[in-house]
Amino acid sequence: MPDALPPDRSKTPRQRWMAVLARADADAVQARLGDVPRYTVLRGPEPGLVMVRGRTGGGGAPFNLGEMTATRCTVRTDTGLVGHAYVAGRNERLAELAALADALLQDPVQQPALLRQVIEPLAELQEARRAEIAAKAAATRVQFFAMRNMRA
Amino acid sequence: MAYVAVKGGEQAIDHAHAWLAEERRGDTAIPELSLAQIDGQLGRSVDRAMGEGSLYDRELAALAVKQAQGDLIEAAFLLRAYRTTLPRFAHSSPVDTSDMRIRRRISAVFKDLPGGQVLGPTYDYTHRLLDLELAHDSGGATPKCHDPMTAMPRVPDILRREGLMEPDGDGATEPGDLTRQPLAFPASRDVRLQALARGDEGFLLALGYSTQRGYGGTHPFAGEIRMGEVAVEIEPPELGFAIDIGDILVTECQMVNQFKGSKTVPPQFTRGYGLVFGFSERKAMAMALVDRAMRAEELGEEVTAPAQTVEFVLYHADNIEATGFVEHLKLPHYVDFQSELENVRRMRREHETSPPPAGGGLGEGAVRTLVNR
Incomplete structure (x- = not known):
């Protein structure tokens, strides 16, 4: 369904995989990554805050709505690839795995396999969850048939 | 003190x-x-x-x-x-509520609005009867509908096409932040919205209610309420491009109010805006009512009621500050009270030797004590 498409319509491939990893389950990322090469953690994983902004009236000047927790991590593989992650919440393991996956995905040789084995299945899971919620919402959409029948 | x-x-x-x-x-x-x-x-x-x-x-x-x-x-x-124990990494791009993954979306002004009315998991239309079966295990499958949802434009945008709705305004300014700068007046609308978003639901509900009962009435309609997940996007400097970090659930309320117009502005609808974390519809509605009430001065309306008085609302909306000041009364005030005790004893003695004139309220000593505090 159109509304349930992943929010990636205008994203670069890297923005898309980072968005998928940020919403993933740490166990699932680890299981799908399998054996990973040696890497060094350059920063974090560390928890912090992101100030979430809204817009006045929905489309006007920005205002600060409130903060949310987020965790960030940066890693470098022994082959020299640097990966970053910022993920909502305080899951440090997810942040580290997401940063590692981001590093590995930047290797053009590994990328197609990683997209196939890691990113696409995770994206499908996230899509299924969105579709399930959207289907429940759609079932509560009001149909004004009764009103029409009464007037007929 | x-x-x-x-x-x-x-x-x-x-x-x-x-x-x-x-x-x-x-x-x-x-x-x-x-x-x-x-x-x-x-x-x-x-x-x-x-x-x-x-x-x-x-x-x-x-x-x-x-x-x-x-x-x-x-x-x-x-x-x-x-x-306060955590560093701030970034601020997000403003969340795009028009791109919300809708769980609930209703309008009290248009029955057949594009995209339809989606009730979501609401208490509305329940009979508010205690469900005794819920005292034990509950649960059950939720019906699903796999017909595609259609686009759900925001109700203010629909009215704006006819030119009947005030525009959202300029989107370029850097907003104030109450977590970094203390509240100061005059408080701009971005700061007011931040204060309302974190304000006490009960306080805002009562103020919103007061506007409906005539204390700064604004003839509100619930133009649209929508609830669902929005993506949160930040732009870390080390990356130089925007990334999604996840989703948050929010509730948004567009309260539509009539506006007679002024010398420069034709008659049109104005709005109060509510946006809050989670599924918090009552809070979002109350926020929108109070936001609109606080725009009285901007819109050339007479400021007569508590909900229109920006300082009164913002100084009392925060329940963390309120609870701190109210509950500090529990802390020892032994010395303070000792001096009060001395004062009242002295006033008593004065009263017994020379009673105040008939019809007098507080004695002079009491007035002086009040002034001195």
Whole structure:
């Protein structure tokens, strides 16, 4: 369904995989990554805050709505690839795995396999969850048939 | 106002906290609540703690609710305290509520609005009868509909096509931030919205209600209420491009109000805006009512009512500040009170020797005491 498409319509491939990893389950990322090469953690994983902004009236000047927790991590593989992650919440393991996956995905040789084995299945899971919620919402959409029948 | 440190209560305090911990746990023969249970089954409590704690983290909010024994103002206080321990990485791009993954979306002004009315998991139309079966296990499958949802334009945008709705305004300014700069007046609308978003639901509900009852009436209509997930996007400097970090659940309310127009502005609809963390519809509606009421001066309306008085609203909306000042009265004021006691005794003596003139209210001494405080 159109509304349930992943929010990636205008994203670069890297923005898309980072968005998928940020919403993933740490166990699932680890299981799908399998054996990973040696890497060094350059920063974090560390928890912090992101100030979430809204817009006045929905489309006007920005205002600060409130903060949310987020965790960030940066890693470098022994082959020299640097990966970053910022993920909502305080899951440090997810942040580290997401940063590692981001590093590995930047290797053009590994990328197609990683997209196939890691990113696409995770994206499908996230899509299924969105579709399930959207289907429940759609079932509560009001149909004004009764009103029409009464007037007929 | 003064209070002095009093030593000697350490052991009593330790014992009190030990009893509190035992009370919090309750009967150990009954299983302990998990955070997932609180988030899953007391989600509206979690939403409120996040909103007023001004920190979106469902698990932490569930912990706060548990630690506070369900006292939601205390839970919000715990979240506010926790956030001070963390560095801020970034601010997000403004969330795009028109791109919300809708769980609920209703309008009280257009029946057949594009995209339709989606009720979502609402208490509306329930009979508010206690469900005795819920005392035991509950559950069941939710019906699903796989017909595609169609686009759901925001109701103000529909009215704007006819030119009947005020525009959203300029989107370029850097907003003020109450977590970094204390409240100052005049407070711009961005600061007011931040204060309202983290304000006490009960206070805002009462103020919103007061506008409906005539104290600064604005003839509101619930133009649109929508609830669902929005993506949060930040642009870390080390990357140089925007990335999604996840989704948050928010409730938005567009309250539509009539506006007679002015010398420069034709008659049109104006709006109050509400946006809050979680599924918090009552809070979003109250916020929108109070936001609109506080725009009275901007729109050339007479400021007569509490809800229109920006300083009054913003100085009293924060329940963490309010609880701090009210509850500080519990702290020792022994010396302070001692001087009051001396004063009243002296006034008594004066009263007995020379009674005040007939019809007099407070004696001169009492007035002086009040002034001196």
